[in-house]
Amino acid sequence: MTTNLSPASLPQLNPPSPRLKVIIFTVILHLAVLLAFLPSNFSWAAVGVAVLLHWMTIGLGIAFGFHRLATHRSLQVPKWLEYFLIxxxxxxxxxxxxxxxxxxxxxHLHSDEQGDPHTPNEGFWWSHIGWLMHTVPARPELPRMTKDIADDQFYRFCHRYYIELQVALGVVLYLLGGWSFVVWGIFVRLFVGIHSTMFVNSVCHTIGYRNHDSGDRSTNCWWVALLTFGEGWHNNHHAFQYSARHGLQWWEIDMTWMTIRLLQFLGLATNVKLPQK
Structure with a gap:
């Protein structure tokens, strides 16, 4: 997958149709997070569950599984491990x-140009979360962009039942620790995880520093990198999209890369791609 290296200003899009289900879900989630302020819903065990699940879903799941493995094929792992990450x-x-x-x-194909689904040229709110609440023009391109994984039955199962799987996780958490586990392990964890990931689209195309001329507005932001286990080194990523390592300087902490290095040592990660100097 290559990036168009000729940035152009994006004209205002025709108003896309709203996605009511996403809007309702977003409102409910943000209201449900307020339950965490009730003393009866607090326990350190519940906070620990939220932190553990944040690492598993954002660190292992999004940063490693969805992004560096499934999207960019920056490395290879055994199928059982790939499916666990997905x-x-x-x-x-x-x-x-x-x-x-x-x-x-x-x-990546249209970064910060016309066709970028969450371009910052439409404003911070749009690039952060507004685009998810609308049917964006890029939607018809999805089948063409996912041909390599479209026939995998496990991917198809996860794609079809992602809401049911979340409900099942909520039931397990309730059985383990009651409502405090549900409030922190589901609502608070989803709130933090979704916004952390969206910061990569919004903040990391707006503020931060740049190590490379990547042909777009991507930036590196240290606090986004901490929240997302290394995804905030976004300018580095846009410069070397195929790389399994995003934090390229010694001070750019990349927890996902550390995980990949551990798997490499254990023989579970192969064909690991790195920037060619």
Missing amino acids: LCGTLALQGGVFGWVGYHRVH
């Missing part, structure tokens, strides 16, 4: 895997 990403509740992978590939 399941973790599915539990982040950021839509089905085909949509996530497809939209991200379209983003």
Whole structure:
């Protein structure tokens, strides 16, 4: 997947139709997070569950599984491990895997130009989360962008049942620790995880520093990198889209890359791609 290296200003899009289900879900999630402020819903065990699930769903699932593995094929892992990572990403509740992978590939193809589904040229709110609430013009491109994974039955299962899998996780958490586990392990964790990932689209195309002329507005932002296990080194990523490593300087902490290095040592990660100097 290559990036068009001729940035152009994006004209105003025709008003896309709203996606009512996404809007309702977003409102409900943001209201449900307020339950965490009730003393009866707080426990350190519940907070621990939320932190663990944030790492599993955003670190292992989104940053590693959906992004560096499924979208860019920056490395190879055994099928059982790949499916575990895709399941973790599915539990982040950021839509089905085909949509996530497809939209991200379209983003790289038209980064910050007409056709970029979450271009910052339409404003911070649009690039952060507004685009998810509308049927964006890039939607018809998704089948073409995901041909390599479209026939995988496990991917198809996760894509079709990502809401049901989240409900199942909620039931398990309730049985383990009651409502406090559900409030922190589902609502708070999803709130933090979704906004953390969206910061890569909004903040990391707006503020931060640049190590490379990537032909777009992508930037590196340290605090987004901490929230997303290394995804905030976004300018580095746009310069070397195929690379399994995003934090390229010694101070650019990339927890996902550390995980990949561990798997490499254990013989579970092969064909790991790195920037060619």
